Amino acid sequence: MAAEDTISDGRPEDQTLFDGAPRKHFSLTTFNEHPVSKHIHDGTETACSIYLPQDSRCTRQMVENMPAYKNWLSQLLQNLALQQDPNHVFHKNPYKLRSVDLQAPTWFPSGPPPGKLGFLKAQCTVEADHLDDGKKQWLPGAVFLRGGSVGILIIIQPYDGEKEEQQKLKEGREPELFAILTIQPRIAAGSLAFAELPAGMLDDSGDFGGKAGEEIKEEVGITVNKSELFNMSEAAVKDVYQRPSTAPTNDSDAFRELVQNSMYPSPGGCDEFLPLMLLQKRMSRDELEDLQARTTGLRDQGEVITLKVVPFKSLYREGGRDAKCLAALGLYENLKREGGILPDMPSKPDKGTKRRHS
Numbered sequence: 001m002a003a004e005d006t007i008s009d010g011r012p013e014d015q016t017l018f019d020g021a022p023r024k025h026f027s028l029t030t031f032n033e034h035p036v037s038k039h040i041h042d043g044t045e046t047a048c049s050i051y052l053p054q055d056s057r058c059t060r061q062m063v064e065n066m067p068a069y070k071n072w073l074s075q076l077l078q079n080l081a082l083q084q085d086p087n088h089v090f091h092k093n094p095y096k097l098r099s100v101d102l103q104a105p106t107w108f109p110s111g112p113p114p115g116k117l118g119f120l121k122a123q124c125t126v127e128a129d130h131l132d133d134g135k136k137q138w139l140p141g142a143v144f145l146r147g148g149s150v151g152i153l154i155i156i157q158p159y160d161g162e163k164e165e166q167q168k169l170k171e172g173r174e175p176e177l178f179a180i181l182t183i184q185p186r187i188a189a190g191s192l193a194f195a196e197l198p199a200g201m202l203d204d205s206g207d208f209g210g211k212a213g214e215e216i217k218e219e220v221g222i223t224v225n226k227s228e229l230f231n232m233s234e235a236a237v238k239d240v241y242q243r244p245s246t247a248p249t250n251d252s253d254a255f256r257e258l259v260q261n262s263m264y265p266s267p268g269g270c271d272e273f274l275p276l277m278l279l280q281k282r283m284s285r286d287e288l289e290d291l292q293a294r295t296t297g298l299r300d301q302g303e304v305i306t307l308k309v310v311p312f313k314s315l316y317r318e319g320g321r322d323a324k325c326l327a328a329l330g331l332y333e334n335l336k337r338e339g340g341i342l343p344d345m346p347s348k349p350d351k352g353t354k355r356r357h358s
Contacts, residue, residue: 197324230333
């Protein structure tokens with residue numbers, strides 16, 4: 001798709017006063033091949049209205065091709081359409097998307113001016129057409145659009161040479177495991193030294209493994225193959241479906257919600273989803289020590305990162321303020337307990353693994 005294509009029905013934009021300010025808006029009846037139901041307003045069927053931000057640089061084309069907006073709205077419309085099924089819990093008085101007020105675009109410094117549209121706020125009006133016991137039926141609709149990210153749990157077991165490794169096995173010693181945290185400023189948390197798992201924003205490719213590999217290289221300085229990464233989120237939830245049905249035995253593939261096989265850290269106000277990946281590595285103690293306190297990150301993107309190597313048994317404490325760290329630990333421990341799902345820890349270091357020194 002070309003960068004300047006629209007993926008809605010192409011209706012022309014109009015100018016109107018909205019909340020006292022002149023705003024461009026347009027009616028939406030289809031988006032990315034998903035129909036948008038009309039709602040009843042003052043007794044008349046009315047199409048959903050999309051209000052563009054007051055920032056004149058933020059065009060309709062930019063918004064509709066922003067991965068976060070496109071994926072979020074497509075998913076919402078597909079799941080709203082499920083209300084047509086007689087078994088849906090909201091079938092009798094379905095909710096409809098009446099309007100989307102787009103606000104506060106945030107620009108990333110990449111590409112030609114004004115840059116890349118990175119974040120966006122959407123204030124949605126989602127209501128049913130009919131009252132219930134005399135009361136309007138509505139859903140909270142404030143959404144911070146930032147798109148998906150990927151988080152990586154890195155577990156390292158020191159390698160002490162073939163002879164020592166054999167002796168450990170003979171004596172039945174518990175493996176000595178370490179994990180890697182990144183320490184970096186997080187202004188939203190009011191912190192200049194927030195401890196968390198390595199993570200990064202996804203692009204529009206949908207390549208979780210490839211993006212995870214990029215983040216490990218940028219933030220940790222280790223080059224890995226995609227085949228070394230294991231998607232714990234997918235392994236845990238891929239066969240668990242969200243079915244808003246009044247018939248619990250309904251197992252139709254068509255009647256299930258479209259949601260990512262990922263962890264949603266704040267679904268009450270943000271579209272962000274995080275597939276949580278696992279990377280298990282063997283390396284010498286010298287190499288492990290070399291990671292401690294290493295500085296990494298892309299400075300031109302405002303990243304100032306220091307690595308922290310911690311004993312794996314202490315990770316729940318050291319990373320206990322980071323939601324993705326606790327979620328990844330929960331997935332790891334439960335998948336491990338279930339057995340036969342997680343890949344084995346490598347028996348020795350991968351000779352092809354390269355580290356970037358800082």
